Every structure is written in C-alpha cells, then in structure tokens.
Amino acid sequence: MAKNLIEYEKSAEAKQWISDESAEQEKRYQQIVKDMDDLSDERDVWVEKFFERIQTRGFNVHYDNRRQIPDDELPTRPDRPFKVVF
Numbered sequence: 001m002a003k004n005l006i007e008y009e010k011s012a013e014a015k016q017w018i019s020d021e022s023a024e025q026e027k028r029y030q031q032i033v034k035d036m037d038d039l040s041d042e043r044d045v046w047v048e049k050f051f052e053r054i055q056t057r058g059f060n061v062h063y064d065n066r067r068q069i070p071d072d073e074l075p076t077r078p079d080r081p082f083k084v085v086f
Helices: 012-038 040-056
Strands: 059-062 063-065
Touching: 012 040
Parallel strands: none
Antiparallel strands: 059 063
C-alpha cells in the first residue's frame, strides 16, 4: 500500500466517466499532433528565419546590448520529428 493513499471503490459511473474523458482527451491530443505535423514545413522556415535574424540582427542580452550568434553556436537539428508535449 502506498503511503497516504486513500482506499476507495470507484463507482461504475465514475469508471465510465474516466474512460469517456480519457477517450476525448486522446482524440484532442491526436488532433493537436496532426496539426503540429501539418505545420512541419512551415516550422522549418520559421526556424531558418529565426537563425538568420539572430545571426544578423542579434538578440538583446541586456537592455539595449545586442549580441550576434556565430554559426558555430547555432544548434543542429535533431534527426527526429518535433515532439508534441501535451
């Protein structure tokens, strides 16, 4: 028995609600994954534009102090698709 665990029995209604809610959440999650996958090509363009911006304009380090990022400090893209965390 786990510490601080309250023992109780779930009613059939509660079990059904949990099952229904889980199915709805999974359906919403799968839609989000699909939408994120559909954005994959556009996201790659966003990343490239962002890298270009931080190499040319730089970014604010403090107040109005800017720093440009050299090529060797840019991260390399992992050899996997982006993950959806939900």
